[in-house]
Amino acid sequence: MSDLEIWLTIVAMTCATAITRSSFWVIGGHITIPTRVQGMLRYAPVCALAAIIGPDLLLDPQGTVEFSLHNYKLLAGVAAIAYYLFRRSMLETIMFGMVCFTALRLIFS
């Protein structure tokens, strides 16, 4: 991406924050969101996060699925998920995951 395109992207993302956070404040007053729509609003973000994590952990730089012990991101990611479920601390989990990833990378490469 060129410098200009990145700045345009930043403007577009600022609009995304404004639309989602400020719209109802600007409208003001009480608004009831239908239950079905609430479900969609609740599920969409977690699906998006999962759709980022999946390819990040599973695909190698060439874009092929790598399901092996040489996929350090996958191993470190699974270890981090387990650690988070156990400790529930974001900071510790990030550090733990980075240590696992770095250790695997240094030992096996």
Place this chain on the structure above:
Amino acid sequence: MLRPLLPWQAHHMSTTVSEPDVAAHHEPSWRAGLKDGMPPLFGIAAWGMVVGVAMVKSGLSVMQALGMTLVVFAGSAQLAALPLIAAAAPIWVIFVTSVVVNLRFVIFAALMAPHFAKLPLLQRFLFGFGTGDLTTALYLQRFPSEAPEVGKLSYLRGLLYPNWFAWQAGSIAGIFLGSAVPAEWGLGFAGTLAIVCLAVPMVATRPALVGALVAAVTAVLAHALPYKLGLLAGVVVGMVTAMVVEGQIERRKAANV
């Protein structure tokens, strides 16, 4: 402190008898907001730092990363956008992805907005823009009712301002730290780990868990789609799956009653 009455306030005073002024400065509420918002500040700064590092490690220049963090102010959307920017996805795909990741804020905004419906337009826009997950949670704990109460805005300010500064300070530190560290360290992976930590608590219910797994698998299978549309394909398929699972669980419950 006495302030001149705005037209709508004057109108309001004449119809209802002295409704509490939500917007007037209220020292105890301001202090309570500062105090309640204090414990998570360290975590927010650290989270900002991770996003800062991830931004420069995925190829943004220091200026671009600073610009992004100062105006976008949405960590999860920023993290989500980074791989798309690195892969030179079209801007509209990045925009739609940011909106989708931010959709949870629509629910929060619907809960928060009625409390402040009478503030001037620009203030409503800015306070809405600055109110994220944590601020909403802490605010609604203290003021669950929409009824006007003295000190509501002061409390919100007390939560919001330190939160904004902690996030920005952390991000800026991360941006400079990240640009000083060699790429081989793989610090960009910290961004993925941060997304993992955001996502895990969100899959606490069965529909959400099934939807997220389906979304992840779909995104992997569809990664070769043009314009990096695999991610959005994952979102659509995952969301529909979650809704179907939720519907089935509800139908089963209804059948058992």
